[in-house]
Amino acid sequence: KHGDLLHTxxxxxxxxxxxxxxxxxxxxxxxDYPDKAPGYFDAMREDWGIWVRANTDVEPIAMLAWGRxxxxxxxxxxxxxxxxxxxxxxxxxxxxxxxxxxxWSPMAIAFSRQVQPDGLHAMFMYAALVFFLGWLYxxxxxxxxxxxxxxxxxxxxxxxxxxxLAPIGGILIAIEWWRRREGxxxxxxxxxxxxxxxxxxxxxxxxxxxxWPALWIDPIGIFVRMxxxxxxxxxxxxxxxxxxxxxxxxPGPLFYPVAYYFRTTPGALVGIIAMIVALWKRRPPLATxxxxxxxxxxxxxxxxxxxFMTAPAKKFDRYLMPTFLVLDVVAGLGWTAIALWAYRxxxxxxxxxxxxxAAGFGAAILGVVLLHGVLxxxxxxxxxxxxxxxxxxxxxxxxxxxxxxxxxLEEAGHWLDQQPDAAKKxxxxxxxxxxxxYFFHGDAVGVISGSRMPWxxxxxxxxxxxxxxxxxxxxxxxxxxxxxxxxxxxTLNGLDMAKVYDMRAITAQLYEDVAAxxxxxxxxxxxxxxxxxxxxxxxxxVGSVLPVELAWDGPFDGTRRLSLRLIAEDGTLVAxxxxxxxxxxxxxxxxxxxxxxxxxGLHLMVYNSDTLDPIPTADGQQIxxxxxxxxxxGEEGK
Numbered sequence: 001k002h003g004d005l006l007h008t009x010x011x012x013x014x015x016x017x018x019x020x021x022x023x024x025x026x027x028x029x030x031x032d033y034p035d036k037a038p039g040y041f042d043a044m045r046e047d048w049g050i051w052v053r054a055n056t057d058v059e060p061i062a063m064l065a066w067g068r069x070x071x072x073x074x075x076x077x078x079x080x081x082x083x084x085x086x087x088x089x090x091x092x093x094x095x096x097x098x099x100x101x102x103x104w105s106p107m108a109i110a111f112s113r114q115v116q117p118d119g120l121h122a123m124f125m126y127a128a129l130v131f132f133l134g135w136l137y138x139x140x141x142x143x144x145x146x147x148x149x150x151x152x153x154x155x156x157x158x159x160x161x162x163x164x165l166a167p168i169g170g171i172l173i174a175i176e177w178w179r180r181r182e183g184x185x186x187x188x189x190x191x192x193x194x195x196x197x198x199x200x201x202x203x204x205x206x207x208x209x210x211x212w213p214a215l216w217i218d219p220i221g222i223f224v225r226m227x228x229x230x231x232x233x234x235x236x237x238x239x240x241x242x243x244x245x246x247x248x249x250x251p252g253p254l255f256y257p258v259a260y261y262f263r264t265t266p267g268a269l270v271g272i273i274a275m276i277v278a279l280w281k282r283r284p285p286l287a288t289x290x291x292x293x294x295x296x297x298x299x300x301x302x303x304x305x306x307x308f309m310t311a312p313a314k315k316f317d318r319y320l321m322p323t324f325l326v327l328d329v330v331a332g333l334g335w336t337a338i339a340l341w342a343y344r345x346x347x348x349x350x351x352x353x354x355x356x357x358a359a360g361f362g363a364a365i366l367g368v369v370l371l372h373g374v375l376x377x378x379x380x381x382x383x384x385x386x387x388x389x390x391x392x393x394x395x396x397x398x399x400x401x402x403x404x405x406x407x408x409l410e411e412a413g414h415w416l417d418q419q420p421d422a423a424k425k426x427x428x429x430x431x432x433x434x435x436x437x438y439f440f441h442g443d444a445v446g447v448i449s450g451s452r453m454p455w456x457x458x459x460x461x462x463x464x465x466x467x468x469x470x471x472x473x474x475x476x477x478x479x480x481x482x483x484x485x486x487x488x489x490x491t492l493n494g495l496d497m498a499k500v501y502d503m504r505a506i507t508a509q510l511y512e513d514v515a516a517x518x519x520x521x522x523x524x525x526x527x528x529x530x531x532x533x534x535x536x537x538x539x540x541x542v543g544s545v546l547p548v549e550l551a552w553d554g555p556f557d558g559t560r561r562l563s564l565r566l567i568a569e570d571g572t573l574v575a576x577x578x579x580x581x582x583x584x585x586x587x588x589x590x591x592x593x594x595x596x597x598x599x600x601g602l603h604l605m606v607y608n609s610d611t612l613d614p615i616p617t618a619d620g621q622q623i624x625x626x627x628x629x630x631x632x633x634g635e636e637g638k
Contacts, residue, residue: 005213007040009222012229015117016157016212017124021074022115025067030058049437061438067115075112075123078151079103082127085134085144089294090333094285097369098332101271102126104373105328107263110383111318117159122321124155125162129301129326132169132200133294136176140196149200153207160230161319164308166201171304172297173197179293233314239449241315242402242469250313256306259317262391262401263324267372269390271331271338278337285336295333302326316402335369378493382407385493394495404465406435408490408497412462413439415488415500427500428454429462430472436462447473455592456576461501473594480543480593503590510545511588517547520627525618526606529554529581531626536602539630543593546575546629548602550585560615563605564589566629568598581606595631602627 008016026033036055041048049060079102086095102108111119128151135144155162173193180189209215214222243251244258279286279295286295302323309319379386384405387397397403409429413436416427425442432446447453449472453461463481471478484506486499517535524531533551540546548564558580564587566575574595577587605623606615614622 004040006217007214008212009214009225012226012233013117013159014157014212014226015159017074017120017154018071018115018117018158021070021120022063022067024070025065025115026063028066028070029063030056047433047437049433053441059438064115064438068113071115071120072112075119078123078127081147082130085130085138086329088134088138089130090285090291090336094333094336097336098329100369101268101328101332101335101372102325104376105268105324106265106376106379106383106386107318107321107324108328109376110386111321113383118318118321121155121159121162122325124151124158125165125322126325126329128152128155128162128165129168129298129322130329132165132172133297135196136172137290137293137297140192145196145200146203149203150207152200153204153211156204156208157211160226161305161309161322164305166204168301168304169200170197172300176293239472240470242466244400247470251315253310255315256310256317256320256323259315259320259401260306260324260327262387262397263317264327264388265372265375266388266390267335267369267375268328268331271334271369272327273334274338275330275334278334278341283337284340285333295330298326298330302330331372332369382492385495385497394493398465398469398495402466402469403495404497406431406464408492409435409462409464410439411490412436412488412498412500413444416440416442416460416462425459426457427460427462428458429498430464430467432462449473452574452592452594453477455574455590457578458503461503463499463501465495465497476542476594477592507545507588507590510543510590511547514545514547517549522551522626524604524624524626526560526615527618529560529606531604534626536627537629538627539632540591541632542591542595542597544591546589546591546602548585548587548589550587550604552581552583552585556581556583559609560606561609563607565603565605565623566591567601567603568596569600572596574600580609591631597631597633600629600631601625602629 008019010019030036033056038051041051052058052060052063079099082102083095083099086098089095090098108119108122111122113119128148131144131148131151135141135148138144152162152165155165173196177189177193209219240247240249241251242248243255275286275295276299278284279292279299282292284291286292305326306320306323309315309323375389376383376386385394385403385407387394387401391397394403409431412429416422416425417440419425423441426445427436427440427442428445428447429436430447432444437444442459445454445458447467449470451473453473461481463478468478468482481499481501484501487502487505488500489496490498515537517537520534520536522531522534530553531550532553533549535547535549537546546566550562550564560581561578562581562585563576563578565573566589567573574592575589577589579585579587602625603623604626607613608615616622617624
């Protein structure tokens with residue numbers, strides 16, 4: 001609509017297909033969005049959801065819901081297409097079981113519902129692989145190679161790890177050439193395989209270029225940005241990771257094997273073992289040369305992709321999605337092998353009249369495969385809270401793995417939205433933009449790892465499970481809330497996902513435990529007002545309340561307010577309370593638990609309540625240090 005093609009580049013992972021589906025969701029929920037929207041939104045600087053709520057009658061969550069519907073549709077379509085090369089490679093029964101194993105995988109279900117690249121790129125990569133295997137091992141049909149190239153190009157448009165499919169394809173072609181080199185004329189065979197490999201890459205590249213408008217404008221600049229940003233991206237986590245009870249920036253080489261074990265199902269593990277045995281012994285559906293080569297190709301891809309993804313420091317379980325899908329196919333083939341073995345074993349020992357019993361026995365074994373999908377049911381609709389029961393389930397995962405993708409924050413948002421004057425409240429939370437703000441119509445403010453929590457003028461704090469795991473924003477802040485009682489807890493499948501804390505109530509409770517304030521010299525004038533008395537404490541502990549009482553003389557006409565601020569020697573503002581000027585202002589100033597111990601200045605400013613302009617003192621100062629407070633760590637702050 002706006003012709004801003006260069007901004008179809010968003011990040012180092014192109015996510016072009018993701019933005020297509022997200023845009024379809026936006027336009028479906030709000031058909032006139034292209035006419036009303038002011039142009040490009042920078043997600044790092046602007047909250048698009050705030051603009052939507054302020055300028056339309058559509059909720060952002062409705063747009064997201066439509067985007068998810070389109071994403072599920074596309075992923076389902078690609079999964080259905082993958083059935084055809086699987087059928088040519090392994091037969092109809094094996095292809096059905098294998099594709100069902102993929103469709104019922106907890107990870108596949110969870111990420112197929114997300115408007116983000118991982119589920120989409122994994123499905124494109126999986127489908128491109130099986131079409132490629134169908135081409136290589138089942139007749140070298142051009143249609144399979146073309147389909148694989150297009151799907152690989154769509155995968156590149158979605159997320160860059162799909163690039164790994166190109167070298168893996170090259171390895172598979174080299175192995176196939178080595179196997180066939182003595183049975184065919186070497187020159188024509190090399191030309192055929194190499195030429196097809198080049199054509200495969202050309203088709204993928206053409207798809208990539210033709211469907212990404214940013215490349216039409218500045219292809220070199222886009223690739224330079226991608227390389228630069230990707231180098232930084234894979235270098236480590238911007239926020240720390242959590243693995244085996246430790247906070248890490250690189251979980252190391254054991255991460256993906258452990259992550260796979262936690263995220264897969266018992267049925268998949270049994271099926272993988274059965275497939276390897278069947279492959280080794282050449283049992284159906286892995287008995288013929290085509291079947292065994294395709295089976296080894298699937299296993300090789302799963303292992304090589306996992307090794308490729310182990311090299312970067314940045315690791316998440318979802319980055320292994322292509323391996324999950326391929327190993328689900330492997331598991332499906334393994335269960336098909338078990339069923340065929342059972343059928344033949346029973347059939348060989350029964351009379352012909354009992355042959356239907358043998359067929360029924362084999363079908364019953366395949367019916368056990370349903371358990372692979374049934375495991376998802378208790379976790380509906382929060383499929384990402386599923387963890388393998390053999391690994392200890394969700395409770396063990398909380399101790400060993402990064403847990404939570406925003407699930408439960410919608411319940412916290414709903415609770416906040418039901419509080420009095422909710423639209424005027426301020427809540428600080430992890431994943432504030434989206435999971436919380438879509439359901440809470442007040443001011444949702446995020447936190448940054450390694451930075452102090454934004455404590456100023458906060459009504460509620462919402463902590464999240466993986467935030468607590470990783471001590472975000474600081475260990476001191478997390479430990480402080482661990483000692484408090486939440487007013488609301490969102491519990492899903494036995495996990496406390498999100499907790500809401502009432503900061504006003506916490507401050508009031510802490511205020512009851514503080515000593516009486518002491519007199520401090522006063523007498524400062526803000527004509528016609530005079531600060532006649534000031535009482536506070538000379539010291540305070542982090543995570544406590546500093547009481548401040550200010551007595552005033554002068555006319556109280558409602559046009560003046562005070563701003564009391566606790567400022568460190570380096571100028572860091574750690575606490576601030578604004579209040580209307582009265583004869584006696586009693587201030588409860590919360591000293592944050594992540595404030596650095598040391599001397600602080602208590603600064604006072606008076607300002608006009610209408611214009612917000614500072615009112616100077618009699619000697620012309622806009623803000624005055626009225627007391628010094630020594631802030632200590634103490635037992636409460638440790």
